[in-house]
Amino acid sequence: MAGNVLEVKDLKMYYFTSRGAVKAVDNLTFELKKGEVLGLAGESGCGKSSLGFTLMGMPTPPGKIVGGSIKIDGREIVGLPDDVLRKEVRWQKISMIFQGAMNALNPVYTIGYQMIEPLIYHKGMNKEEALDRAMKYLELVGLAPEIVYRYPHELSGGMKQRVVIATALLLDPEIVIADEPTTALDVVVQAQIINLMKKLKKELGLSMIFITHDLSILAEVSDRVAIMYAGKIVEIGDSEKIYYEPAHPYTQKLLGAIPRLHEDVERLEFIPGQPPNLITPPSGCRFHPRCPYAMQQCKEQVPELKEIEKDHYAACWLL
């Protein structure tokens, strides 16, 4: 397909622990079009954050890519030596916006030092040039350039998040993965960051994967949305469609659990039961133990994603 910057096919990433292999990402297939924002949502522990690092070719230990393919701009990166990945792919082609308010910044280095690192290692710039560019990007994200001389603990959560965003954009990557970029922030700052990202998307034409557990944010920023459950994508499609006409029972439940301001809801729905154990996931459809519509077939056979209307796919035996 032309216009795809990222094509993921049958990707499998397992964590190898003492209790067995945790199938955090299992047979995942999707693609990202140029200039598109793909939202990735699901409960915590469904494997969506694992996916972020996996796409960069560096699953968090003890995780390993077991199979499948990741193509960035047509180039296969699964199986590339780590050295090549580091020099040619990471941050150049695909960069990441971490949860900045957490610990993505090393407390003992200045902001400037941490921002110029990729410029020095990838572009071979000297310190002055690099700092110059870092300052420009800080301005782009709405921060004072002098911040380069500050230490992380001297900044507020929102400021740190902007620094992290600026750092991710420094090398003009093809793809930006935003991993829960607003989770640890308070609501007002969250809104500011969302607006910033929308602005950057418009100005720079970013292709982005936006990972969050917060569906209401996804509706704001993404063009398409993928819903993950237990290491698999259960539904993927235009965000409007997913939001207003969810096809998969899990998506419906997930949406039912969002409080909405303008609608009178008797009570918030919740999904009974707990996310499954990913070492020995349920047979058949992984959602069947919690699904109100579960049938015999759901327990026995794994449903594949099928196109239920144009560009809207879901994996459910009901459809």
Add this chain to the structure above:
Amino acid sequence: MRWVDLKASIKDFWFEFRRQKGGLFGLALLFLLIFTALGAPYLTEPDIPTKWSQYWEGNPTTVPPVWYNYFTTKKLAPHEILTSNDLRITSPGEDIGGGMKYYGFEFTYENNYDFPPSDIIIRNIGVKLTDLNSPAQIVITLVRPDGIKIELLNTELREGSVYQLAKDGKVRNAVFQWASQFENPQKIAQAGETLKSTMDTTKVIFGKAQEGILTNPEALKGTYIFQVDIFTFREGDQIDLSTTETILSGRTYGFMGTDYKARDLWSGLVWGTRVSLTVGVTVAVLTVLIGIFYGVTSAYLGGWKDEFMQRVNEFWASIPTLPILILLGAAFKGHVSLWTIVFLMVAFYWTGIAKVARSMALQIKEQTYVEAAIALGAGTGRIIFKHIMPQIMPYAFAAMALNVPGAVLTEASLSFLGLGDPTAVTWGQILYDAQTQSATINGYWWWVIPPGLAITLVAFTFVLLGISLDRVLNPRLKRL
């Protein structure tokens, strides 16, 4: 916590712990140590602690263990005690006229060793004399495998007489006299006195009758017969041979050899397990309990009370422990009991635990459900025991195990400085004696190696247990 939950969590714990190879090994070692400590009276003798500080009469001093023979080409005679059952009575009190009686017994010794016994001690002959001015007479004669007969001793026998043949001057004279006939007469004339005073009596007795017997005796292997003749001179004098004991002082002794007080080091090692384990575990448990109590209280009280308690903690923590323990030990010198040592160690060790416990308690206190419980009016005790303690307990168990090695090593160090409980059997003290007797320079390896290994083993056991517990119970570190 309900019983079902407890059972489930123990099961869960065991599931994780089972995977810790080090932990399982530590557990096995722990069982072994406990078994040794509890079984001490049966593995050795029950009265070891009372007689430990004395000289062990009858044992050879500073000899290696018996199994040392497996590693040397020159075999060393082990320690042997012959009782009346091993003696052959040749005359049970034959009347030889004039009120005189003759008693006789003999015993044989199979010498298969390159180094014969270091001494032959005959004692506990039951003697009852009617007139103390007229003692009985004893004659000890040796018949060697080569047929030579030597009269070793001809002397008085009284109540309580002990004959240490190797240390006896008369025996030395007799043996020297006999042996010098084989030597070059010129040498005897020149250096006779020196040779006499430096010769090893038993080596000569058990030596080949040839030139060099005095200077460099070669062992003559075979059967030696010691004949003992006793004569009494008064009517009514009685000799009872049933209590007689003959000790062939070994050049080796027991499982672990002996020290300078002729103590059986094996007994010391076994009994030392008790002290080491008791002190180590008691100190660790008390330290952790006190530390946690202090830390949690401080965190719970908060405000200026917390601040004050932290200052006190810091003050206490800034006192270096070992020098002060040494000083206090010296101040109490000579009458330190094990419990004093335990008390002193606990007094200085709780501060670190208190600090960690406080910061853990502070975090727990912030958790919503604890705040909710406080808002609902739960009492102080309930908050601490129902909410804070259960979360700190895993840390506490691991901390207890991890604190044992330090306590064990400190106790050993204090004992090694001579500051321990003088009445207790401890490994540190055995090593202290070894050090004061220059055991290392003299090569008394059996005195130096086992106690240190034992200390290391106890410490290592708890290091293994502690680290495994820590990995299982404090899962933040699980990945390590």
Add this chain to the structure above:
Amino acid sequence: MGYGRYITIRLLNALLVLALVTLLVSVLFTKVAEEDIRSSIQEQINLKLRSNPELQRQLAADPAKLQEWYQREYNRLIHVYELDKPFWVRVIQRTKDTLTLNFGNTKSPIFGETAVGKIISKAIPRTVILFTTAQIFVILIGLLLGVKAAQIAGSILDKGVSIVAMVTSSIPMWWFGMMMILIFSFKMGLFPSGGMTSMPPKEGFAYYLDVLYHMILPVSTIVFVLFGGWAWTTRNIMIGTMQEDFIMAARAKGVPERKVIYGHALRASAPPIVTMTIFSLLGSIGGAIITESVFNWPGMGRLYWTALQQNETRLLMGVTFVTVALYLIAMIIADLAYGYLDPRVKVGASQST
């Protein structure tokens, strides 16, 4: 809180601790010393009587006179040794003397001196030569191994480091020293069993070689017993740091692995490691109390042993005072270093963590 003010407060705090510890120790030792002095007074009087036949003859005639002479001598000496002063006055005096480094004299000469201050100033350089040297080896080896092990966590090297650390941290260092003497000195005859020089000491350059030769066994003992623990602690701190998000972030940014480890991870782990280093270096001046005794090394540790064996309470007080003072200095420097290395906390860091 300003830096200057903070240092002042820390210093005052340390002085207070020092004073209180000294007071505590003084109480103990005034008591111990009293018994000591009383028996020594008896001896002195007896000696005086025995060494003076004239006096003996005079006094032997009249028991009352003897009694009186005896009492007078006794009182005089009690006054000389200030035992007539109240207990607390003596305690305070002793505390004051110790705090002003006025440690007094020993009963018999040690290292050829009787002034405790001089004895200690002779011992410190010797301990520094031995123990500080060893400690530097320990830190270097420990750091390198620890970082390496953390880098390849789970490898054979890493497991090896853990096992060595667990075993060596269970070994009493002094016992290991005894073992070294047994093996390398007694059995193999390769190294001297103790002391700092041969007797009599050599001259010139040979002297230094001789000291080096004597250092080999004790230094290897210390290094062997301590390096594992260091490596392991370093490893654990490093692994803790390497699980932080910013390390993943640095990797994601394409920072070379070597830079990630020695730049980001090691730099972020530096505060606790540097604190440890300061403590062990300054602590080393106090000597490995028992190990020095085992090797008969005439340093600070040996002084403890000698003082205990010969009941030299003044020396014991002096040595303890110096050790405590060094420890407190180490605490302050470590605190300041921590604040310097970790930009998050400018002051008082090691207390809150």
